[in-house]
Amino acid sequence: MASKKTRRWSKLDNAAKIFPSTSNKRDTKVFRFACELYEEIEPHILQSALDKTIKLFPLYTSILKKGLFWYYFEASDIHPVVKKENKSPCSPIYNGDRKSLLFRVTYYKKRINLEVYHALTDGTGALHFLRTMVFYYITKKYADDFKDNIPTIDYDASETQKLDDSFLKYYNKEKARKPLKGQKAYEVTGERFLYNNINVIEGRMSVKALLNKAHQYNCTLSVFLTSILMYSIHEQMTLNDESKPVVITIPVNLRKYFPSKSARNFFGIINVGYNFKTQSKKLEDIIIYVKSRFEEKLTQDNLYNRLNKLAALEQHITAKIIPIVLKNFTLRLANYFESQKITSSFSNVGKVNMPPKVASYIKLFDVFTSTKKVQACMCSYQDNFVISFTSPFISSDIQRCFFRMLTSMGLDVEITTSISNEEKEEI
Amino acid sequence: MPYCVKCKTSITGNLQRCPLCQNDLIDNNTNKDNIFPTISPPKHPYRKYIKLIGFLTIVAGGISIIINLCVPTINWWSLFVLAGIASLWLSFAVIIKKRNNIPKNILWEVLVVSIIAIVWDLFTGFNKWSIDYVLPILCSCAMIAMAVTAKIKKLHIEDYIIYLIIDSIFGIVPLILILCGALTVIYPSAVCVVGSIVSLSALLIFEGTALKAEIIRRMHL
Numbered sequence: 001m002a003s004k005k006t007r008r009w010s011k012l013d014n015a016a017k018i019f020p021s022t023s024n025k026r027d028t029k030v031f032r033f034a035c036e037l038y039e040e041i042e043p044h045i046l047q048s049a050l051d052k053t054i055k056l057f058p059l060y061t062s063i064l065k066k067g068l069f070w071y072y073f074e075a076s077d078i079h080p081v082v083k084k085e086n087k088s089p090c091s092p093i094y095n096g097d098r099k100s101l102l103f104r105v106t107y108y109k110k111r112i113n114l115e116v117y118h119a120l121t122d123g124t125g126a127l128h129f130l131r132t133m134v135f136y137y138i139t140k141k142y143a144d145d146f147k148d149n150i151p152t153i154d155y156d157a158s159e160t161q162k163l164d165d166s167f168l169k170y171y172n173k174e175k176a177r178k179p180l181k182g183q184k185a186y187e188v189t190g191e192r193f194l195y196n197n198i199n200v201i202e203g204r205m206s207v208k209a210l211l212n213k214a215h216q217y218n219c220t221l222s223v224f225l226t227s228i229l230m231y232s233i234h235e236q237m238t239l240n241d242e243s244k245p246v247v248i249t250i251p252v253n254l255r256k257y258f259p260s261k262s263a264r265n266f267f268g269i270i271n272v273g274y275n276f277k278t279q280s281k282k283l284e285d286i287i288i289y290v291k292s293r294f295e296e297k298l299t300q301d302n303l304y305n306r307l308n309k310l311a312a313l314e315q316h317i318t319a320k321i322i323p324i325v326l327k328n329f330t331l332r333l334a335n336y337f338e339s340q341k342i343t344s345s346f347s348n349v350g351k352v353n354m355p356p357k358v359a360s361y362i363k364l365f366d367v368f369t370s371t372k373k374v375q376a377c378m379c380s381y382q383d384n385f386v387i388s389f390t391s392p393f394i395s396s397d398i399q400r401c402f403f404r405m406l407t408s409m410g411l412d413v414e415i416t417t418s419i420s421n422e423e424k425e426e427i
Numbered sequence: 428m429p430y431c432v433k434c435k436t437s438i439t440g441n442l443q444r445c446p447l448c449q450n451d452l453i454d455n456n457t458n459k460d461n462i463f464p465t466i467s468p469p470k471h472p473y474r475k476y477i478k479l480i481g482f483l484t485i486v487a488g489g490i491s492i493i494i495n496l497c498v499p500t501i502n503w504w505s506l507f508v509l510a511g512i513a514s515l516w517l518s519f520a521v522i523i524k525k526r527n528n529i530p531k532n533i534l535w536e537v538l539v540v541s542i543i544a545i546v547w548d549l550f551t552g553f554n555k556w557s558i559d560y561v562l563p564i565l566c567s568c569a570m571i572a573m574a575v576t577a578k579i580k581k582l583h584i585e586d587y588i589i590y591l592i593i594d595s596i597f598g599i600v601p602l603i604l605i606l607c608g609a610l611t612v613i614y615p616s617a618v619c620v621v622g623s624i625v626s627l628s629a630l631l632i633f634e635g636t637a638l639k640a641e642i643i644r645r646m647h648l
Contacts, residue, residue: 006585006636006637006640006641007585009644011647036462065644065645067644067645067646067647068645068646069646069647069648070647070648072644072647074585074644084464085463085464086464086466087466088466089463095527097524097525097526097527097528097531098527098528099528099586108462108463108464109460109461109462110460111462194468195468195469197466200463201446201447202462203436204439320648321648396446396447399447400434400447400448403434403436403447404433404434404435404447407434407435407436408435412437413435413436413437414428414436414437414438414439415431415434415436415437415438415439415445415446415447416438416439416440416446416462416463417440417442417446417463418462418463419463420440420441420442420443420446420465423465
């Protein structure tokens with residue numbers, strides 16, 4: 001049957017171009033945002049909230065297709081359906097042979113989960129989607145409480161602004177400089193779960209208490225927690241391992257430095273490395289060092305250089321005319337070498353806000369991502385600060401050390417996990 | 428609330444022991460809801476049958492080699508058996524790998540089976556039956572199969588147009604062979620080439636816009 005209108009399509013943004021080439025069953029490049037309410041989720045209300053939300057975010061109707069030179073998005077008429085959570089967290093979404101959407105919405109007990117394939121958007125973009133969906137859910141479910149006083153969501157962007165490729169917008173051919181070389185970092189190893197499962201360990205604590213502690217050490221929350229993560233990783237290292245540095249990669253939301261309302265990817269990364277052989281092993285010293293590196297690297301100039309370098313790679317004519325099969329192979333190889341320079345990743349999404357009228361129905365937000373290494377993601381909502389570790393390794397020593405450090409400083413931490421010890425014995 | 432004395436953390440979820448240090452929890456009597464569901468391992472019901480058949484074919488291959496060695500004959504017929512088994516498994520593997528996308532599957536099968544046929548032909552004296560008959564018949568059948576699949580599954584033209592284009596291009600390959608004089612029997616190839624040209628023209632005439640749009644999309648830089 002011939003369709004009269006041809007489907008809308010769009011190119012992938014600069015960051016997204018890497019993901020289809022390098023995602024596989026072990027590293028699915030899927031991340032999840034979850035929102036926990038105080039009552040069990042009703043599927044049909046969630047479904048209608050999703051139907052309303054997707055009209056505001058047309059990018060989410062896209063499927064991924066393979067061209068001769070690049071991957072691209074094509075709008076589809078697939079209708080997303082909410083399901084009860086029944087798969088391992090961050091299980092694969094993109095399958096080259098199957099026509100499917102690049103996100104999934106699931107629910108379990110009191111939680112609404114949004115899992116997104118990273119080619120579609122980054123954390124900030126996905127959070128907008130989830131907030132809008134949760135907003136519609138709450139206003140419909142508790143409609144009686146609102147009556148005539150219907151609140152509005154605060155994401156004000158036109159459709160073109162949302163679909164903006166901000167990497168391209170800020171690319172300046174004249175200013176691109178040569179890349180720096182890195183060295184091999186210490187990599188966490190160990191026995192893995194079967195079936196490429198990952199374990200999620202979440203810790204919930206008070207934002208105020210955490211901020212107090214960070215101020216006692218005279219640093220920001222991100223610096224404080226990054227340092228504790230480095231310390232915890234070091235606790236598991238042998239003397240021999242210390243010859244390689246512990247390198248933490250930290251994604252940065254570029255929208256804070258370069259104005260953009262894009263609902264797609266627009267993030268950069270900074271890497272902070274610490275050499276436990278040559279540098280002090282004390283937490284206080286780690287914090288001082290990490291703080292200075294953050295100040296040095298989190299500048300508009302530095303982030304712009306990296307953005308420009310990556311955009312230049314993409315825009316170069318030789319990169320463009322290489323067929324996609326060769327590109328995939330090259331990107332996978334480059335990704336393999338790059339990942340040897342990273343020990344772990346630490347992603348702070350920051351504070352999540354909701355309109356005041358719906359705020360009281362929400363308990364917390366949670367975020368985590370698929371990984372081949374140990375990775376930490378965090379976000380905060382009102383006074384609930386949630387750090388989620390994801391790891392394909394059966395051992396939870398790094399997480400144990402991390403949380404024990406926080407509790408030994410006097411913080412109250414509540415832990416939960418996705419794979420219990422009994423299940424660990426079976427898997 | 429369940430609590431771990433060693434880690435000094437409280438625990439949410441229906442857990443018997445601390446997820447961080449695996450020690451016992453105190454105050455574990457309160458009935459708590461899990462935050463995450465228990466996931467059962469993935470099921471692959473057909474895998475064991477495939478493994479069994481694979482094993483049996485290897486056994487059959489091994490037996491044929493032994494019989495060939497023991498019973499005095501002129502030629503190594505067991506090699507034919509082995510090559511046959513390998514070809515079958517190769518085609519089968521392609522079907523399994525691309526089972527989610529039927530037009531893509533058809534295209535890959537045409538490619539793989541054509542190559543297998545040509546290799547067989549080359550090793551059995553190159554009587555040209557592969558390029559005379561197999562190649563054009565496969566391409567023609569593929570075009571028909573794709574059209575039928577599209578009708579049955581009610582596919583949109585955008586979903587399979589690229590495979591139709593590629594297959595029609597495959598159908599032009601016999602033309603090159605005809606012009607080079609490499610063929611001994613011309614009429615199957617002629618039918619295939621004409622069929623390709625007709626289907627390409629039909630695409631251009633009836634689905635010209637979709638064709639152009641698809642080509643722009645797939646070839647964008």
